[in-house]
Amino acid sequence: MSMKKFEGDFEIKASKKMLYPYISTASGLAQWFADDVNINEDKEFNFIYDGEDHPARMASHRLNQYVKFEFFEDEDEDGDVSYVELHLDENEITQSVYLKVVDFSDYEDDQEQYELWEDLVHSLKDIVGG
Template sequence: MPLSATRRKHRFTVEFPVNASPKILYPYLASASGLSQWFCQDVRIDEDHRFNFIWDNQPHYAEMNSHRTNRSVRFVFLDANKRHTPDANFLDFSLEESQLTQEVYVRVMDYSEETDEEELQEMWEGLAQKLREQVGG
């Protein structure tokens, strides 16, 4: 692929406190039913165990690339043919607990073509609020 045809990727990281334990939060980050309650329109798992994230009635397939129970999960997005691509978009959710304050933080790393920091910040703040409402925190 010619260099001019490649799209630049952007790594956006945001962290927000959620008043809930990692044990309560983790299913909201790592399961289709949990994610569909706050993250997007719907999330389904297909017969090959791929996650189908639905935004604006459009499917976006991803594989759970790695996970550590009650700690972190990473979704790597696939192309329209449900295949891996080099330098694929991914979403990384990790749960951090402050030893000092006992506060729990959700850290999100969003790696995609979206480069508008302000738009990403607003979007994730809205999603964080929806997550807090779901877990009561």
């Protein structure tokens, strides 16, 4: 199955500094992104959804800016690996902060994927009060 790129922007009323731990740490991600998230001594993340393990590594990050997770077991026939990038962008005019999601995976339905991310970000907003 081939991979597709999904992108979405979600406004969150919270500072980038406050949001960054929620997108970059196992404990922060476990609160809204997955059922649970663990990290091992090799700094490999394990995202748990519906009792299934999804091992990943933090491929890149920049403090208070973005993170990118690449998932080990999700590779298509072209050798592409699924990943999720979470960017914290600020509109300098309005001072609004946006979580930009880039999800490269084998998801089929764009509308269903948008609704999934909308629900996840809603959970994050509930946690941070944004």
